[in-house]
Amino acid sequence: MPPVPTGPLARLGATVVRYRRATLVLSLLFTLLAAGLSWTVSDRLVNGGYIPQDAESQRAARFLADSFGAGTADLVLVLTADRPADDPTVADAGTRLTSELDARTDTAAVQSWWNTGEPALRSTDGRSALILVRLVGAEDERQGHAKELMAELDRRDLPFSVQATGESQVNREIIEQSEQDLIRAELIVTPLTLLILLLVFGSVVAASLPAVVGAIAVLGSLAVLTPLAEITNVSVFALNVATALGFGLAVDYSLFIVTRYREELALGRDSHQAVVVAVVTAGRTVLFSACTVALSMCGLLVYPLFFLRSLAYSGILVVGFGALAAVVVLPAVLAVLGPKVFRWSLPWARADRDVRAAGFWSALARTVMRRPVLTAGPVMLLLVALALPFTQVRFGLADANVLPADAPAARAANVVERDFDAHAIDALTVALPGGTADARLDSYVQRISALPHVTHVDAPTGRYADGAQAVPATPAHAAMVNPDGVRLNVVLDVDPFSAAGERVVAQVRDLPGPVPALVGGPSATLVDTKGVVGGMLPWALAIVGVSTFILLFLFTGGLLVPVKALVLNLLSLTATFGVMVYVFQDGHLKWLVGDFTATGYLEVTIPVLAFCIAFGLSMDYEVFMLSRMREEYVRHGDNERAVAVGLARTGRLISAAAVIVASVMVALATSQLSLLKLLGVALALAVVTDALLVRAVLVPAFMRLAGRANWWAPGPLARLHRRIGLRDS
Template structure:
């Protein structure tokens, strides 16, 4: 639609006047549309060939993805783990075997079989070391009822190699092994189970999300032909997404959850962007344009907004790059690529397809007899018009009530507790989870996740004297059960076991490492406090403290240090982009505040449902741990904020279009809400459905991400866009469009606008 700029009425203050629209620049998108239409057959062939190549290349993407990556790289705990692996071939066991028998573990026959099983495991390829109750005599590795014992295994290689080997060994070593029934758990085994479950859940989510999306599009469009176009673009986007993930995995570690999250995000946004372009195309046809003009105008107007909206999501995801966690950084890389791909596929595929379909876009209109087709310029004046008009009459009361409600929904987040993922991310009763639970309940102080202390530069000269004092002091720290090292084992300040053959593994020519077994779980507040006490003990040389609790401490610290930078990236980029889009300084500030408010319900629900365990039936059963994975709130904020800003751009494009044409703020806001309400609702339902399908996962982390993001999108599309935005813009009036004169002139030269 061609818009006109009407100068403000005489006497209007210059500061309150709407900014003059920038001069029309080269019609780049319009030219692209015409070129794609003219060469539509070669375009179809290229798209088909690229999609087929992407499908073939991306088919093996899951095999190249990595599990883990939730902890801060470069931290003290990460350095300790790296040295343990590279220099000592040691570290915390990443595979734990639970061997059970009807006879006591100390029975002579059972003990002999246990030693032989431990020896056999230790000789297998990919095994760094294997120790057990029968080889070490450590009573903590025998169950309290005396009928089970643990075999601790360290698998060699990096996390991906250990995970792959754990899957192979689990199949070989579990089940009946001589007199024992053996089950397996440990970090590598859990990661292997996560990979398998994640792949199953992805298929389930796609089978649920695609049909529901088609139903939503049918309700929104009425026409089956129009509804299938966004699905077509969404499918192409997903196929290309898998290829992008595999390509990225060749250069950097990519989290296995990137497969689930980014395919859902890419499909949802591709459908969204197509929805807006197809809707604009239908509007242009109804205004009497011919097919080529309608395609060109759709890409020039809605296409410009699609590009701008995709840029806002990309910049929100880019904030994740400041964090030193592979899980977050890989999702940023993949998300940026996927969002860009969703916008590109929408803008490249739709013009030639629409040109071929032409006016048959409304064929198979299943709701045609009920759907009223407005004539050109006729306002829809439906539910969203009535809602916006009502809010504009009482903006303070309506906006205030919604703001109070959203803040109240955020209150549970005030008692959020954070940890790292463990076996309880798996469904209850899964083999690795059941084995871990049996160890938690049946063993007292089993050192399966000890605190590790690495002294990389402790010369042999005088080593024993200095190390003896340090071992004694460590063993006296509150919560410490035992300290193992090259000089034997220590407890409560005394040596309780002399050095044995296994003790040599704790030292090399340059340094030593120690294992500090605690009486508390590592993934807990008590475990963090114990690790802090270990770090507080003065070492005889530089000491690096590692282990799961240390990794949790370091990850929290890294997140806290980097969050201000991520927030600054998001805030500054959104302020600049929205200024370029609107010419206002007030509207961008409003958007930042209101988009943040739209996340409050999700953050409160994270704690209320997933930490505290209330209303679990809404998302299916999962194990309540009393804490949240520490990186999830950051990920959810960046993704949800980007999606909220996405809808902000679509709404503001229509509000500003009408304001430039009339100079009437109230009319422009009602017009924008009325003309985008149904469309944004449909788009939000699509994204919420696709992301919400992740909540059907058997993995609690994906449940949390899916449910939280879906809730954020729905709250934003209804309460925020429908009530808070018109209320705030009514209160601000013409001040919405204010900017200092120098910035107004700058915007006149370089500003962006939809059409």
């Protein structure tokens, strides 16, 4: 039996064993304190943060809001009567309501068909009209104002029905739906996860340990997010991601450490020695894995979008607290319970189970390594085939479609799209700060109106189409100029999130104007957001790739293994992205993943988020497998034997952990919000694909083909690894 290792982790393990009861008491106090601090975290979270606020489209929106009281409405009221909107009774009520809303202290500007005469604000059948309300305050305040306003309208007796959509209404309903989804997911997924944990751990007591680690990880992260939300915006989805990721990693970390503890007991060590060895070996892997996951989440920090940044904060925090709980609190529990941790073993948890499982995975590894090309080839072809739909990906922005179809804001948005001139409502807006209505403006507007897919342009001097004036100026047109400048509405005949719509944005921005122009509207916002996401993507990939490469080199001492890990992870993740397009963009297999609105595009930030989280989870399994392979290779220097033994000792654990993590991610997939559903399905698929195809087949095949080169490094780097490489002692 090998001696008990020495080193920093060994000293940590010995200290935890010595002060095990004090450690548990302090951990309990910390958990209770964190629970108290995080009690109100959901009240501080907001929706949004998908759009770069310093982009040209947002500067245009702010100019229009400040100078013209125009721009994107926070609240869109859809008023529908049983008679035409210009009926005296309806018109009188609509005019009064518009004036009353405009006089409120919580509104900044109010526009309706009754006070502007704008044709786009009246439905095609004439029975419905819109009131566009801009609210005051920060986003969370605007959501509160929207809730109060709608509650007041519900109590009033009006000659028309009132439905509401718009940014603040949608955001409010997303937050409420997110909280409901969290409760539903816990009710659905918790029993399933507990059953799988029992099957994997084989003991009621051992199966409860991930709950301890997960509770500390999630509550600790939420306790930090609570004050952080007072300083900066934190996305409402941080709560869902922290919960799913925290419990998913808690399962991984607990499974790794408990399994190593059981192995050391089987070798004849006493309980306390087994705990120390488990901390040194599996605990080292857990800490290293946590670093790789956290560094993957750091890739999101380069983006100036608080949606992505706040999810990075959430992920990094939950990973850190989870790793700390796994190497401190969990060993203390094992030291107190000793072999009793395997009490109440279930009938199927026979003593030879691990031996038989190890035999299966060892045989699989040797089969793959005998025919590496023949076995790996079909798997790679399958992954490439799954990735192909991603070549047809289209991107858009989050809107009411992320809500379930029967949500009030989604129903109202559908009415607007069906019964109103949606192209006019989603028009491009051109802001000309300091501009005036003169001949230069007239020429500029004519050139815009002549562009492909532009149906007409409304300007201070009238309406223009096909390069000429089509309608003389009306009072509504005259209001499009003031001492601050000029605004234009450019109405297109294509979807704002289409490639044609994006081309029009580029063409308008390229046209020289009388003064520098700011182009806004949905199409421009998408162009700007895609530009930021795409522009920062190389930096995000560099952070994830370079940091992972360095850490894997320090972990293994070889250069080829980190390269292999990066390539195979990218391959499996691209396959996942292909499935995302096939299902959520194109609307296939809805019966399998649950109902949602197929919009024909993916929200532009979700692939980046899914990549960073899934990459981290994949590296979690990579690190665990490599740790055992490296351990065997250092022992005897036989590459094939190291791969076979490494897979034999980790295959069952990795596959079981993947199934459990996938079931936890199903908690996200059960959401009624399409963004969370998409993220949950993508992460579950990525984890299962990585564990069952990449780790079980591609990794042993690649390592067989590479041979001893897996562990090779040039002399200077080899000497560097001997000095600063990560070791057990």
